[in-house]
Amino acid sequence: MNISAKHSAIEVEVHGNFVDGREIEAGAGQMLDIRNPATGDVIARIPNSTTEDIDRAMKSARAAFEGKAWGGMDTRSRARLVNHLADAFEANLDTLYRLETLNNGRPVNETRAQLSRLPDFFRYFAGLALARRDSVIPVEGSYLNYTLRTPIGIVANCTPFNHPLMIMCKSLAAVLASGCVTVVKPSEYTPLTTLKLAQIFTEAGLPPGVFNVVLGLGQSAGKMLAEHGDINKLVLTGGTEAGRIAGGAAAKVFAHQTMELGGKTPVMVFDDYDVDQAVNYAVFGAFIGAGQTCVCASRHIVQASIYDEFVEKLKAKTLSIRIGDPFDPTTQLGPVISARQRDRVLSYSQYGREDGARLVTGGVAARVPGHENGFFVQPTVFADVKSDMRIFQEEVFGPFTSVTPFKDEADALRLANDSPFGLAAAIRTRDVGRAHRVASAVKAGIVWINDHHRLDPASPWGGVDDSGIGREFGTESFDDHFNTKSVMVATHDQPFDWYRDTATQRRLN
Template sequence: MDFTKIFVGGDWRTGRGGLVDSINPADGRVVTRYGTAGVDDVKDAVAAGQRAVADPEWRAMLPHQRARILTRIGDAIEADVDTISVLQTADTGKSRAETRALALSAASTFRYFAAALETMDESLTSPRGRYLTLSLHEPIGVIGAITPWNSPIASDAQKIAPALAAGNAVVLKPAEWTSLVSLHLAGIIAAQGLPKGLLSVLPGPGRIIGEAIVRHPGVGKILFTGGTATGRRIAAAAAEKLMPVSLELGGKSPTIVLPDADIDQAIAGILFGIFSSSGQSCIAGSRLFVARSLYDAFVPRLVERTKALRVGPGTAPDTQVAPLVSTLHRDTVADFVERALADGATLLCGGGRPEGALYDNGAYYLPTILAGVTNDAAICREEVFGPVLVVMPFDDEADLIAQANDSVYGLAAGIWTQNFPRAYALARQLEVGTVWINTYKQFSISTPFGGWKDSGLGREKGRDGIRAHMQQKSVYVGLDPSPLPWA
């Protein structure tokens, strides 16, 4: 497709923001040039969305009819999974196995919300007088969606699908580093019979295009996944408009290994939880707490297994740790590690770029494990968003809970133990939105997801994911034929 065009209100056209290079992080080469939007494109996209939402073709379309469109979109994504996987690997550097899984996840998201829409009912509430009372839900209108670079097509689907299911229009701003797959997705969606104007895809810098979407008076809600600092600015702007927001923000997730854990199972889960996606995941298990009685035996085995992870380009079938999204981000991750070492951390493995011609021009960074710090160290407080794990011992359950919860973040946590009652009791005490027990980084579109504290507001996924994109309305129908007594 012609990536120099952007998708505005159902039409492909030249954006007002100029062209930008898409760089392959595996080798530093230019993949292609793609178009970006300007502020006037935002205005046009919102206006097109408002017209489309008001059009009876969409507004009066019955839920099962909208569900058919969503199902077709899901099927079309799955049919195109190989192209999407190749494109996203070139765009993000991720392994082909991961980008294929992300595409299939996006397909499942559209089909899930189609099914949820088919079976979604309104409520007949209990009356308190001689009247009939109903609780109904209506579309918000135009929804702005701002998605991150670490899993673009899956994040795009998790915002677009429920918003469309609820009867809204969507103006999507993908991340600057990974816009190609979002533009490709726009073409797939448009070909499945979605009425014109209901979707726009506007690549461009967040400080310009994202800001314009958030502050546009015609946008009724913002869906955002990204950094906490940006989330705060969006929330402040939304407060001025009295506009709802859904914010999925940063994390510094604790992973806990209790004395009775299955060590092999725990190590495999910990490695996947922090080093898959090259650590570029908001739910990455980046703080590891190991029972002190197990610590000396556990940590060397963990380090040995980490050193054996295969680092390489996403196109290599055996790659486990692919390059980071850009050399700029790689250097940021390296700076976190260097500062931690300067502050007294001990390097157990990694801590630099891999050697060899294969890696010279790519944004690679070795899987890294640090020790010798306490939970109040900067490396334990700040989100690195890279393949960096900090391991610390704990002495008892009270110590563990205090350390695990001592964070401004509260997105996710993992527990490894063979004692389910103890694991469940711990899960109830952890101040996070998601807890995995004897597994990690597993997701279901049917299960709500979101964070506590500085990790966000609102929830995505689940049957209630459609309702989150609607406004509730109460209707009273009088059944008493006599006039109201006051009058």
């Protein structure tokens, strides 16, 4: 249910949770403001869900999972429906990417390009559903052994603010194609496109209760969802500490877990690679999405022989980036999500200066005419950064990158692996042997050679160490939405009586 009210001369939508196929009116509890990060204006209000709200969504999900409309649907019918949902998504792209730009501040060209990929996520997993085969396993003796896979049930999904729809759809596509159901808790900063997609999919024929949305703060609504006794799988994208808390709660009910957590991506640039091309990738990797990505190119590790040239060209390229209104098609960098995040990014500029790094450019808030209350930060580059500095070790999550020189391949790997994180890494070289050696040795779940930030629904996505566990995308993600049942069938008709023939038995099992 959408209710409109006037707030500071701006029309503010009041939203409730989306449960059992419809948006329900917000209760009388705490309400949260949703702001446009480009202006600071309140654009919507949402409830901070209570225990009763979470329970209601979970009951709806369980009823859908066990009901005939969804739980009784055969695989081919489900795959056709998922493909139909992809078509419905595509038909509403214009509405969705504009709403996402309004809600999270990414330039409209970025959101259009990113969201246009998402329908194919659903088509890929619909294809996996059709292609799925269970196994027949050769075993000793006269037995037929085969497996049956059954959907695990309710997937609780806590999503972040930086890529609201894209990250949610990485999970949702596999959920729907596998026959599971979901309760999604989007970021309290960016819930609007998730609510809109739930409405679109319901109108396109998705049965009620399959895709529920609960709103609220991560530390309350998200925590209650993660520790709910009826979840069967937890998917979370967020900070490492949030992952530890949520993962510990979900472990108490032995739920499957997939978590994409923090990152501090090293980019190793060798001197046989074109410097101009390396710089082009550097600004893309560091500043796309205002640097608010877990795979942000936040640590550039550059061979000493090209280090000075790289830094000067990176400075020039960074200074050319156009900061402005996200709805202006010429804008190349929008705001960060909130005043709190802006202040966090600026605090790391102070840490860099205090620790002796050289500020190349940026390091301050950006002023955008007509958007004086927006949360803009100038893209920031620090050079001469050492591995013991905070800006080398800690995730900033903003338009912020550092540059560190290295001597040789071993030194590059030492610096790249000097991190608690292990989500992504990138390598810039024309030496084929080196590329594969370094890719094998670097600590990361994702490696790009002469590219950055590329993904595909067929390619597994996830990290190691403090960057999380499990994988999204690919057959790895699809398979983790099932419980595997082993069925052993005796194909012989030999008599059996253990307690009569115990002395002559050669084996117990």
